Amino acid sequence: MLKDEQQINKWAKMRFFFYLLFLVLYLIPIAVAFVDGFGNVLQFIRRIVGLTGLTSLFITILLSLMIKESKKIFGINYLKIHHFFAAISLVLISIHPVIVAVNFGTGSVFIPKFDSWNAFLTEGGRFALYLIYFAVIVAILRKNIKKYWKYIHYLLYPAFLLSAIHGILRGSDSDNRIMFSQIIIMVAIIIIIFFYKRYQNIKKASE
Ligand code: HEM
């Protein structure tokens, strides 16, 4: 077999692997929410959008490992696929608190809590939401903030961690082992990606 053909097969296998992975990552929370059942439709929807929102943030960050290879694996350049999953994340994580506000009948759910560490972390989704909006607005304006925008983009890592902690503490996931495991695995992978990318940057700078 020609070397080129082998390469094309390799990318096709990777594409299949990633599409399957994304499908499984989205199907687990949806299946878990259905299996756990729901007493209240609004609670059911806010749970699904919270969990799939977290999954979308995870995929958006995971894809940043494939900046160069994106075109070969997915057939489109990195920014297009990055924006696609970023947009899905933003829609889901924005719907989630709106449903909470409607359900609880108060807009105060949008105010971050700083009363204690426990309150801050349990309601950490509130603070994470603003961190994410801020990092995304700065990314959109990055041509004007050439020097610092990337550092602000790094805020998306702690925002993900805070959202995951909030999901575990505030949600019903610690009762569900499959969902709890998915969140813990996603958190571990995000921490590894962060340090791996810093290592890559140091290596590049020293070359
Ligand atoms: C929920 C939304 C988003 C998340 C979670 C996210 C996350 C990330 C992460 C983790 C990286 C890798 C950073 C590193 O460690 O080096 C990255 C890279 C990047 N992001 Fe985003 N991002 C989001 C939205 C956006 C938006 C809206 C834009 C532009 C309008 C953008 C533009 C970029 C670009 C250009 C890079 C590549 C930077 C490089 O050259 O290394 N991102 N993103």
Ligand code: HEM
């Ligand atoms: C103003 C912002 C936010 C508010 C008021 C809020 C509120 C809530 C509430 C009340 C719950 C418990 C839901 C239930 O009883 O089923 C919850 C769960 C959850 N939230 Fe948020 N949240 C916010 C932001 C976020 C953000 C940015 C994320 C990021 C993805 C997120 C992800 C989750 C997850 C994964 C759960 C667990 C769902 C479950 O399994 O029960 N939240 N949130």
